[in-house]
Structures are given as structure tokens and as C-alpha cells.
Amino acid sequence: MATPTIQRRRLGNALKRAREQAARTQDEAAERIDAAASKISRLELGQSGIKLTDLTILLDYYGVVGHEAEWMKELARAGRQWGRWTGFLGAIPDWFRTYVDLEADASELRWYQPEVVPGILQVESYIRAMNLKARPGLSDEERDQQLKVRLERQAILDGPHAPVLHFILSESVIRRNIGGEAVMREQLLHLAEAAERPDIELQVLPFNAQTFGAAWVGFTIMRFDHDAASDVVYLEDYTDATYLDRPDGVQSYSALWNRLQSAALGQVESRNMILGLAGAD
Template identity: 65%
Template sequence: MLNPTIQRRRLGNALRRARERAGKTQDEAAERIDAAASKISRLELGQSGIKLTDLALLLDLYGVRDEQADSMRELARAGRQRGRWSGYRDAIPDWFRQYVDLEADAYEIRWYQPEVIPGVLQVEPYIRAMSSTAHPRPTPGELDRQVKLRLERQANLHRADGPTLGFVLSESALRRNIGGPAVITAQLAHLAEISHRVELQVLPFDAQTYETASYGFIILRFDPATDTDVIYLEDYTDAAYLDRPDAVRAYTRLYNRLCAAALGPAESRHLIQQVADDLQRRAT
């Protein structure tokens, strides 16, 4: 059973297609349910659930009948259920909650990170060191919840039937000395070990190409029969979810160019070990 976030996105896509086939605008749809046009936008993006009474009004406006209407009502009911990560609501910012649900149901994840180690590859000491500099700083209880959530996400992604994972990291992410030599050395050892199980490449400082991006992004791919692919972009206090086909194609091309510019898996492991050795020599 897909999680509620996926069900809301499926319903949102179906509502948008039905509205466009009916030749109706978002303003006209909003007027029918006595709401702002922004609410229709959120519904079509899968960012909120919908009451069955409002859904009935929209289905009537769009001329949706019979089995299609029944299917959309079922999606609406499923989308109002609690998600698998609802027990961590206190540990997840509002703008990040949709991501953790999408991540759990993706069949392929491609992640580019230029400055820090991606969250799902972090060891616990690294997680705690990163969180210690957050603002506002979490309480010990909040930090424990954040660590537990991240480790559970890692376990979910690395299960036998989990998604295909691919990562491109900048060399600067390896060399940023977060938590001190002992923490970063343990983190690098973990990266070297896990690189045998996931696709992990490093974009070195001396790469023979200038292809790069100063911002991180994640490509989440889904079964086309159930959902559209999503590009996740995050800043300091918010996130964007892009699912327009042109945006997905553009970021996919960018990721492929970054892969081509980066070292291969074996060479990347060698650089990871080299960085770890450099840190140990400086620490002694």
C-alpha cells in the first residue's frame, strides 16, 4: 500500500488532468468549492488532502463519472490517512515531511551533494555533530529523535527490496572536517564501505571538466503507473518539489553530466581513503 503522500500526488495529478480536459481554470475550480486558487494548486501538487464534499463538487464541475470518480474518491480517502513517519512529526520540519514519504516509496534515488555528506549516508556521530550547529539548537531529546529518524530512513533505503541508490559528492564534502578528526574519519570509513553497495562517485577538485553545481539536489523516480518523478531542492528554511517533465529532464541531464565528470567507483574509494589518511596524518 502506497503511503498517503503518494496517494495525494496521484489524486492531484488526476484532478489536474480532469480540470484541463474540462477546460476549467484553477480560479473556476476554486470558486466551485469556495476557496482560494492557491488551494487548488496545493491539491493538484498533492500537498494537502481534500474533503469528500469538495471532491464531489470538483468531479461534477469536471464531468468525471463512474469508475474514474470512484477511483478518485478512494485516493482521497487513502490520502487522508497518517503516513508511516507520522510518529516523527516533532522531529521533521513541515517542508521536509513530504520528502521522507516520497523517499520511502521511490524505486530509484539519485543524489548530488556538494558540501556535506548526504543525510542517508551519515554515521551517528556525524549526524550529532551536524545537528549541534543547527539553529535553533535541538534539545537532547529532540536530537535523539532526529538521529533515530535518520537511522530508520537509512535502514529503509538499504533493505533488500529498497530503491536503487546513486550519489555524486564533491571532494569538499569529504574534506569538510565536521565533528573533528575522529568523527570525519569514521564517516569516511563508512562511505568507503557502503560504496561497495551503492553507486557512489566523487567529483574531485582537479576534475578535467568544469561541470558542477553549487547546490545539492535529489532526483526521486517512481513507477510511472503510480506517480511522476520529482526533483527535490532544499534551502535553509524551505524546500521545492519539481515534477514538471522539463525540470525532471533538465536535472537528470545535469546529474548524468556530473557522473561523467566524477571519478569512477574504484577511484572514488581511493580518494576517500586518501582524504582519511590525510586527516589522520594531520591529527598525529
């Protein structure tokens, strides 16, 4: 579940985005609520809360109305799980909505995946094959909605504030047959293409790597405003998720990431392995 700190982070991100869209400075926003600019900075970093009266003033100043305004007020009160993805309520579980909000606002993502291709790098045919295997009872409409969510998430890759992305994929990920030979070839070629982007670092952890245990645990480390103190670790199982922002928890996963990264193949070797499995080397 999301902690109060995570909910403050969500609200801070949303307010920063609204302020920038309204072309307002932190000084101007602070003057509006008769506060120091440092208060707006702390609020946007998720380091402090805000009174509903001040929040209402800021939302009016930024021109935020309707559902978006109500969502931010609920975050200030207790932290609801809906957010920007209300149109996809049937496609995104409650526990996952916090993640997709944070993912969209992160400046850097470090993603270790031991079994399947990370969602943000999945091609459409792979997504459809995954949904068919993982949730066979979904209707065609629900599958289409989940596909739209995934593709919407991938839009951040080419947005004006695209995050820096680091991926470590177990060799299982690129060998596991999801959807058949044609689907896997398309997916592998897409991974190889993504690995050439300057803002993406992609490595493969081979089966014979010395990993010192814990290589079966998938996780994502999110960073905001390129500030290591803001790191949040996301852990997911089949029916729920955990968000860690305590320094000791974050440090443990950061250390694990470093071990996995050291054990993984280099970027060139990783791309060559992917292309080889795709039959394109």
C-alpha cells in the same frame, strides 16, 4: 512546496503498499469499487485522483484504519504534510515530510551533494555533530528524535524493496571537517564500505573537475517503479523545499546530473580517494 501531482504520488504509493500488505491484487481492488484494473494502476502510479467514497471502500478492504486511514483521506482532499512520520512531528519540518515519504517509496535515487554527506549515508556521530552545528538550540530530546528519524530513513537500505542509489559527492563533502578527526574517519570509512555495495554507485567530483557551472546546487532525483516518466526532483534550502515534476524541469536536472557524472571520478578512484583521506589506503 509539493504539487498536486506529488500528493497523488504519495497517496498512490501508500495505497499500493496497503494493497500489497493485505495480499490483494489490482483486479480484486478494482472489482471492490466496480472499476477497471487500469484505474487502480493509474491511481497507484499517481496518475489520477480518487473519490473519497471509493477511497473509503479500498481502505476498509485493505484493513487500513486509524491515523493511517485519516492521513490518506487528507491526501485525497488536499494533501497534508504529516504522513508516516507523525511520531516525529517535532523532528521533521513540514516541508521535509513529503520528501521522506517519497524517499521511502522510490525505486531509484540519484543524489548530488556539494557540501555534506547525504543523510541516508551519515553515521550516528556525524549526525549528532551536524545537528549541534546546524541547530545549536535543540534540546537533547530533540536531538535524539532527529537521530531516530535519520536512522529510520536509513533502514530502507536493507529493506526488501531497497532502492538503487547513485551518489555524486563534491570533494568538499569528504574534506569538510564535521565533528573532528575521529568522526570524519568513521564517516569516511562508512562511505567507502557503502561504495562496495552492489546497489550503490558512489562517485566523487574532484575540485579540478570541469563541471560547466551549477556544481554548487544540491539536488535529488527520485524515480518510482523504475519508470523515468515518474521522476521527481527535490531541491532544499535552509527553511523550505521545492519538488519539481514538470518534464522540462526534470530534464534540466537530469542533464545536469549526466554532466556531473561525466566529470566525476570513477567508482574505484572515488573509493580510493575516500580511503586515502581516512588514512586507510
